Amino acid sequence: MEGLIIKAISGFYYVETENKQLFECKARGRFKNNKQSLLVGDRVEIMPDGDKGVINAVKRRKNDLDRPPVANIDKLFIVSSSVVPSPSTLLIDRMTALCAYKNIKPIIVFNKNDLEDVTPWCNIYKNAGFKTIACSAVSGEGMEEIISELQGGISAFTGNSGAGKSSLLNKIFPKLALGTGDVSEKLGRGRHTTRHTELFPHSYNGYVADTPGFSSLEADKDDLTFKENLSSLFPDFEDFAAFCRFSDCKHIGEKGCAVCSAVEEGKIEETRYKSYITMYEELKDVKAWNIKK
Ligand SMILES: Nc1nc2c(ncn2[C@@H]2O[C@H](COP(=O)(O)OP(=O)(O)O)[C@@H](O)[C@H]2O)c(=O)[nH]1
Ligand SMILES: [Mg+2]
Numbered sequence: 001m002e003g004l005i006i007k008a009i010s011g012f013y014y015v016e017t018e019n020k021q022l023f024e025c026k027a028r029g030r031f032k033n034n035k036q037s038l039l040v041g042d043r044v045e046i047m048p049d050g051d052k053g054v055i056n057a058v059k060r061r062k063n064d065l066d067r068p069p070v071a072n073i074d075k076l077f078i079v080s081s082s083v084v085p086s087p088s089t090l091l092i093d094r095m096t097a098l099c100a101y102k103n104i105k106p107i108i109v110f111n112k113n114d115l116e117d118v119t120p121w122c123n124i125y126k127n128a129g130f131k132t133i134a135c136s137a138v139s140g141e142g143m144e145e146i147i148s149e150l151q152g153g154i155s156a157f158t159g160n161s162g163a164g165k166s167s168l169l170n171k172i173f174p175k176l177a178l179g180t181g182d183v184s185e186k187l188g189r190g191r192h193t194t195r196h197t198e199l200f201p202h203s204y205n206g207y208v209a210d211t212p213g214f215s216s217l218e219a220d221k222d223d224l225t226f227k228e229n230l231s232s233l234f235p236d237f238e239d240f241a242a243f244c245r246f247s248d249c250k251h252i253g254e255k256g257c258a259v260c261s262a263v264e265e266g267k268i269e270e271t272r273y274k275s276y277i278t279m280y281e282e283l284k285d286v287k288a289w290n291i292k293k
């Protein structure tokens with residue numbers, strides 16, 4: 001029987017099968033020694049026995065993330081808020097690059113539009129070609145747009161603590177009743193860290209990772225050691241990069257760099273390019289460090 005791991009707690013995996021039956025499963029011995037352990041989001045083959053079962057095999061993963069620890073993610077909602085904490089374009093751009101690297105569709109969400117107009121932030125990402133949503137968990141603005149993106153597949157929310165991830169999820173799925181706010185976030189740390197990651201099967205024919213209390217500020221360095229050409233992870237650079245004079249152009253001020261010209265002409269968003277340069281410098285350091293080893 002085939003199913004999806006929607007919850008994992010201390011050696012038990014909760015597998016939902018196609019007919020929405022839930023089985024409490026143990027993994028077969030060989031998975032335990034395997035370095036690539038099972039994750040929430042893994043599609044598995046189980047041998048059922050009543051409402052329990054044994055996981056016999058795991059299907060090939062499309063992708064996986066460390067934070068949240070989820071496999072086979074289709075969409076990542078990158079949530080920022082208009083104020084407290086205000087958006088960090090570098091953080092967002094790291095996440096969009098990660099999405100490009102992991103074959104995940106990023107949805108750029110600017111929340112708390114009731115406190116301050118998020119249009120200027122939205123425009124940066126619209127111009128860069130991303131699906132962007134202005135919303136407010138308080139007024140309910142933007143919820144239909146979020147819901148339409150949640151449709152089908154596995155989604156996860158990421159973004160600074162305090163941006164409003166849990167509030168947005170609660171607004172859409174009151175049943176979730178996630179802890180929100182500064183206090184619960186802090187008190188909740190204990191609660192949340194002992195808490196497992198869980199996929200919530202929702203009424204829009206999909207799953208959403210319930211991941212309160214983690215911060216993508218801690219975005220894993222490993223993930224950022226992209227093994228590909230960094231600029232290929234900036235889809236908004238691609239159309240221009242084809243016209244650079246040198247085919248191995250790194251877009252850091254070379255002669256005849258079409259990306260640099262596009263930045264000067266305002267065809268590429270300046271903050272996007274700034275993030276690219278920051279990440280490029282970091283990767284250079286990582287590479288040099290790797291070689292020394
Ligand atoms: N004014 C306003 N406050 C919000 C909004 N969304 C969340 N908040 C508040 O921001 C704080 C952090 O929200 P929370 O959902 O816990 O953020 P998370 O850390 O990203 O899960 C809480 O005090 C919320 O009540 C919003 O759209 N407008
Ligand atoms: Mg939260």
Ligand SMILES: [Zn+2]
Binds near residue numbers: 254256259260
């Ligand atoms: Zn170039």
